[in-house]
Amino acid sequence: MLDFKDVVFQFPVEEKPIIDHLSFHVDRGEFISIIGASGCGKSTIFRLINRLLVPEKGEILVAGRRVAGKPAADSGKEKSPEKPRDKTRGNIPVCGYMPQQDLLFPWRTVEENICLPMELQGGISREEQHRRAQKALKDVGLAGKGDKRPSELSGGMRQRAAFARTLLTGAELLLLDEPFSALDYLTRIEMREWLLEQWERERKTVLFITHDVEEAIFLSGRVLVAERSPITSLTSVEIPLGVPRSIEDLKKPEIQDMKEQLIGKLRNTEIDLPLKAGV
């Protein structure tokens, strides 16, 4: 579903790349969390996938479509990366992106907000948009809230609406960038269970960034750990839990051990970012 091949990326103002010859692979239908110390470049990975940033070297493939990079020299004629709007694929974006803040537009109702990706894609009738929006609202537990303004919803509800909007992009790959970090603790716990239910129903491929180890273990089938910065590789850790799972599962001794281990890995992270003058 997602392939990074030797990707190098460097911010123009930095002296060293933040992502250095990174390769990894994600299968269709996986729920994967990426954990790492803040500032290590987790979000940069997302911004490369959704084309907000362009890698210097290497190739990124989503479902076989090249989103960035040139093909290897031996693969024939050169093709430039496909445009975000690819007419041949019904304008469906390569991935659905859910940022940390819900970013619902205050001038639109909840339903109008979640219809936005369909409006942008075009070619979907109003009735069809309304039908899909109503279904999505019901699925995420916001039935009957479509006519409300985002400001009338609680933080948790707004994130649910933002998730519905992400689903309605129609993309198979969902990038969730710390979507619950701005919520209070109890809501966060509740949203984790909710997200897992959503994933079990939709079975989309999910890439989930978090710095919360417990959250990563609870949600994912596999955790990718960014152990050092610049990111040269991601250490893959399988989570030995099936679905459905519950909060209770986190209390199992082997899971507790795993949590300790992961935290240990993160604590050893050498932040080798080029520090500015004065150090």
Add this chain to the structure above:
Amino acid sequence: MSSGNTNRANLPAAMLVFALLMFWQIAAMGMNAAYIMPSPAQVVQRLWDLRGPIFTAHLPATMSVVVIGLMISIVLGMALAILMDASPIAEKALYPVVIASQTIPTTALAPLFVLWFGYTIWSKVLVTVLMTFFPVTITVFDGFRSVRTEMKDLMFCMGADTRQMFFKLKLPAVLPCFFSALKMAVPLSVIGAAIGEWLGAQSGLGYFSRRMMTQLDGAGVFAPILLLSIAAMLLVAVVSAIEKRVITWRNE
């Protein structure tokens, strides 16, 4: 209920205005020189006496200057703001010029406009436009600049093209700024129109006020000014009412 609360909140201000008017009335009556210091009652009286020419000839003349001037300012200001937002080169070229244009004493230039356009409406419209396009341009442009980058990124990820980015994100996001700009521009446009008319016109409230001055008619000078103020307040009220209907979301 909310209007009742607003009324109560405005009560101290209303009382202050009333007290000042009373003071003015008493002082004017004490001076007893209506040709230089008319009392408020005399001003209202004079407005009533002169209602024929004022409401049939002079008010419509001034209002057409205000409306035409505002229209041009809105179109010009929006166009400049959109252009500066769309092109960094346009921004670098235009922004300093727009700011610098505000240091030009428009009032002092007005005689030149009379020279160019004579006593036609266009000399007045030009003064009005010069005074009002600035707040529209700058406020709307700042509005464009304050559209959140995260929202633009999100639109990009959802595959928005330039046109969709403009109509579905930037334009609605800038609407509250647009109305603030309009509320600033309306009183300025009334001032601009009046100044234009003082300097060269054959009708209009500014022209009328000046003519009364040459006749040493104090109340006659004040009467059109009173009407100008009321007109400006009503126009702002109309803009606010439209704003309330259009901006239904709370600003976050």
